[in-house]
Structures are given as C-alpha cells and as structure tokens.
Amino acid sequence: MARGLRLRLKEDELRRLYQVEKRSLEDIARLYGASRVAVWKYCGSLGLTMRNRSDARLEAQKRGKVPQGYFDINEGFFKKWSPNMAYVLGLLITDGNVSNNGTVSLCMNEKELIEKVAKAMGAEHKITLSKHQKGLFIFHFARASMVKDLGALCVVPRKSMTVKFPLIPEPFLADFIRGVFDGDGSVFFNSSKKHPVQTKFVSSSKEFIEKLESELRKLGLPARKIYGQPTKNGITHMFKYSHKDSEKLFAVMYKDIKNSLFLARKYNKFLAGFNKQEG
Numbered sequence: 001m002a003r004g005l006r007l008r009l010k011e012d013e014l015r016r017l018y019q020v021e022k023r024s025l026e027d028i029a030r031l032y033g034a035s036r037v038a039v040w041k042y043c044g045s046l047g048l049t050m051r052n053r054s055d056a057r058l059e060a061q062k063r064g065k066v067p068q069g070y071f072d073i074n075e076g077f078f079k080k081w082s083p084n085m086a087y088v089l090g091l092l093i094t095d096g097n098v099s100n101n102g103t104v105s106l107c108m109n110e111k112e113l114i115e116k117v118a119k120a121m122g123a124e125h126k127i128t129l130s131k132h133q134k135g136l137f138i139f140h141f142a143r144a145s146m147v148k149d150l151g152a153l154c155v156v157p158r159k160s161m162t163v164k165f166p167l168i169p170e171p172f173l174a175d176f177i178r179g180v181f182d183g184d185g186s187v188f189f190n191s192s193k194k195h196p197v198q199t200k201f202v203s204s205s206k207e208f209i210e211k212l213e214s215e216l217r218k219l220g221l222p223a224r225k226i227y228g229q230p231t232k233n234g235i236t237h238m239f240k241y242s243h244k245d246s247e248k249l250f251a252v253m254y255k256d257i258k259n260s261l262f263l264a265r266k267y268n269k270f271l272a273g274f275n276k277q278e279g
Helices: 003-008 011-020 025-031 036-045 053-062 083-095 111-120 144-152 170-184 206-218 243-254 264-278
Strands: 096-098 104-108 137-141 185-189 197-203 227-231 234-241
Touching: 003 036, 011 025, 011 036, 025 036, 083 096, 083 104, 083 111, 083 170, 096 144, 104 111, 104 144, 111 137, 170 185, 170 197, 170 206, 170 243, 185 264, 197 206, 197 243, 197 264, 206 234, 234 243, 243 264
Parallel strands: none
Antiparallel strands: 096 104, 104 137, 185 197, 197 234, 227 234
C-alpha cells in the first residue's frame, strides 16, 4: 500500500467516505490521486467489510452512474411472515427464477397480478414486456439481502428439479399454497362428469410435491397418490383432486383473504365450474 495514501487519507475519513457516504473505491481513489487497488488494500488493512457486486451496483444506480435507474423496494419483505409474504414466496418458488448474478425474476402473462405483487413488496420497479415471448410480463429485482433471505426459504438458482418445501408457519400455510397453485397448479373441467371441476398440482421436484400433498392433508384435504410423468427434461410429478375435494381446496385457499393477491383467472374458473355444477 502506498505510504503516501495513508498520509493524505486518514482512517476515519476513509471509513466515513466508504461506510457512511457509500462512495465507491473508484471515487475515493480519484479524490486522493491513488489507484483503486491501493484504496481496496487500505480498506482491507482496516478490516472494513467490502460491498459485494450487487450492493456496489445498487449504490452506483442511486448516484446515476449506470444506465439502469434506482428503484426502491422493501428489502425486509422476506424477513417477516405475513399473508402477502407467504403468497409471493409460493409464487416465486414455483414461477420465479434466481439467476447466478443475483437477479430475481417473476414472469407471467397476467400483468395485473405482477403489478399487485410489486406493490405488496413496495417495489417501484417497472413491469416490462418480454422481447422473446408475446404477452409475457416480467418483474425483476436485484438485492443481495433479499436473495439471501429467499435462499433460506428454498428459492435458489436452478431450483426446478430439486426445490424443497420451506418451513411455513401454520397461519400462513394457506396463503403460501395459493401462491404455489397460481404458479404450478391448474383448475379444469371434465365435461363428462356430473361434478366437473378438477384441480391439479405439478412439480419437477418429487420432494416438494410430496411435502405439499402432506401439508394439504393437515388442512383437511384427503390423501392423494402422486404420479410421475416422463417429459423431455425429466419427470413431472403431480396429484389431482376431484370436484368435491376441489371445493375443499377452494375453501382453504380463498377463505378470509386479507389481501387481493390471487390469480383472478383461476379463481373465476373455480366459480364458473361450481356454478355450472349447480345449474
């Protein structure tokens, strides 16, 4: 480390610039006529915790130093359980993606639901339209602390075939399952039956779907057999409910909803099927 830098830049000033004002190593180096490496080594000798790439980029965005603008978000969203948090977690664990560079993405055709999710998370991020798939909307954010929190809740990169079922507090289990259903569940009609509504959950992770089925039993649903169906990418695991049990599932997922976080298309399809049966 250059002795001259220590003489020009005192320890308390370096701590103020880097830790309090969140200045970059490049900015500090420029201010004191030194190299970035020299400032980095100086910080290391003082035992300062260095910002990771994600946090450094975030600070650069705040200062307008990179093209992408800074958008606010509730970084503590996944630290405390709530109906909203549990639902969004269920949606992300099925329909979300975490890239290797720490970007979390949610892609859906329903722009209205993504907007509600973003609002629940206190996010100012823009909802963008995919350039590669017509009618697909994308909400993404990159916060190192949120990626860490999601990782502890089983939302990790390349999770589709190995994702585990997180430990969900009982008061929020129905909200989480509703999010899972909106991501990887389906409701459909069997017109040949007097009671036409049927529902299905699918997952590429056998461990996840086995735990999901057992958790639904705790909520009053009957035991279901899990089937494996070969696909070009491996095996998809699933279980189904008949009309009567789909009514129970509907009551579990939509009872006393204290937020508006649900996929209206699936909710309305349930109602249409039940009305059809009554008619």
